[in-house]
Amino acid sequence: MNVFAGCFTEDGEKALQNDCSQLPGTLWTVPLDITSQKxxxxxxxxxxxxxxxxxxxxxxxxxNAGFLAVYGPMDWIGIEEYEQSVGVNLLGAIRMTKKFTQLIKTSKGRIVTMISASGRLHGFYTAPYVAAKFGLEGYVDNLRLEMKPFGIKVSIIEPGAFKTTLMNPDAMIRRVESVWSKLSEDIRDEYGNDFKDNYIQSFNAGTSLVANRNIDIVTDAYIHALCAKHPKARYICGWDAKYIFIPMSFMPSTWQDFLLQLMMNITSGSKLPAALMNNNTLSINNNPPHCPPAPC
Incomplete structure (x- = not known):
């Protein structure tokens, strides 16, 4: 298989060339920043x-490009974090698709987009990432409809958590600490160090619990989407996405919120911001929410 690979850094180009040097086919690497039209x-x-x-x-x-913008509660996140996440995770894919669609039309080929189970279900403290991924889901669904008359088959890949550099615990700590250091004193006092530390612990504990080490599940989905005579519209990858997050996306919103809170409690226990604790607000740990009634 002959491949053009867009690489964001020179180090990435060199590493990819070395890794693929013994493989059949031809690899062309090209510098690429999908946030830049030029x-x-x-x-x-x-x-x-x-x-x-x-x-x-x-x-x-x-x-395939993606940026995991996980920083914490919305109070911690500035507009620049949303812009960065949307710029890479949403507009970058749109920019590439608009530019290359004419070439794909001549071959009646494929457009395959890596999204995430986060494009189907919200979660705690992931607003920039989820907002971009929800937007990309909508864009690619529309793309699939509009490209069908041209003979182009469009697929979405929706992985759950996998043990990649995006989910690295040390990187997560650095992201949170970097954002925390830039917050105003009022916001830091409102949330407190215990909340921040609990958030990091909860994220890393959850990742350790559900993250899949078998990346082949995702690469196999890519290959099928690219090479199969009848590719799927969606590829759900990972047991957490297949059996937890995607099924939850079909539930009523109140059920989703309840189950997400329950999972947060299981991983490290819910921790309220310091200001709420100091005001003697009842914690969710001591008063778990009641399961919402079934919808009518």
Whole structure:
């Protein structure tokens, strides 16, 4: 298989070239920043030139770039964090798709987009990431409808938690500490160090509990989406996505909230902000919410 790989850094380019040096097929690496239209245009020109020289067509576009914007409660998050998450996770994929769709039309090929189970279900302290992924789900669903008359098959990959660099516990700690250090004293006092530490513990405990080590599940989904005669519209990857998060996405909102709170309690126990604790507000640990009634 011949592959064009867009790489954000020179180190990434070199590492990929080394890793793939013994594999069959040809790999072309090209510098790419999907948040920059100029970079996307340069990538398109590079790919188009190679295709012209080889009298070939582009079979597929894989939107794989992602940025895990997990920082904490909304009070901690500035507009710049939302802009960064939306810029990479949503607009970057749209920018690439708009640019390369004309090439895919000539081959009647595939467009495959990595999204996440977070594009189907919300969660604690993940607003920038979830907002971008929900938006991308909607965009690709529309894309699938509109590309069908052109013979292009569009697939979404929705993984749960996998043990990749995006879910690295040390990286998570650095992200939270970086944001915490920039907060005003009033916000830090309102939440308190115990809340921050509990949040980090809860995230890492949850990741350790459900994150899958078998990345082949995701790569197999890619291969099927690219090569199968009848690819799926959606590939749900990982036991947590398949049996917990995606099924929860079909439940009433009150049930979703209840189960998400329950999972938070299981991983490390719910911790209220310091200001609420100091005001003698009843904690969720001591007074667990009642299961909501079944919908009418």
């Amino acid at each position: 970079s996307v245009d340069n990538c398109f020109a590079f790919v188009s030139q190679i295709l012209k020289e080889r009298e070939s067509k582009l079979w597929a576009l894989v939107n």
